[in-house]
Amino acid sequence: MNEKQLTCHDLLHLLSDYVEGDLPEDLCKQLEEHIRSCDNCQIVYNTFRKTIELVHETSSEHIELPEPIRSRLFKALQIPDSGHDITP
Numbered sequence: 011m012n013e014k015q016l017t018c019h020d021l022l023h024l025l026s027d028y029v030e031g032d033l034p035e036d037l038c039k040q041l042e043e044h045i046r047s048c049d050n051c052q053i054v055y056n057t058f059r060k061t062i063e064l065v066h067e068t069s070s071e072h073i074e075l076p077e078p079i080r081s082r083l084f085k086a087l088q089i090p091d092s093g094h095d096i097t098p
């Protein structure tokens with residue numbers, strides 16, 4: 011097995027697509043595996059999903075994750091929201 015492991019940073023970028031069902035199957039699996047093995051991302055995922063469900067309940071439009079929530083998620087994981095790739 012030589013699969014690239016997702017980082018918490020990757021996960022945050024993929025999470026909205028995942029929750030919206032826009033993510034390819036193999037990426038979904040990688041993301042789910044990361045969530046299973048990462049306490050931080052479990053919390054983030056649960057919070058994120060609840061937020062999305064709320065947004066969908068109150069609006070039928072497709073809505074981007076509100077900036078304050080996005081920032082909070084990055085903060086919760088102590089990841090700088092710079093948009094830069096983190097080089098290993």
Ligand SMILES: [Zn+2]
Nearest residue numbers: 018048050051
């Ligand atoms: Zn993680």
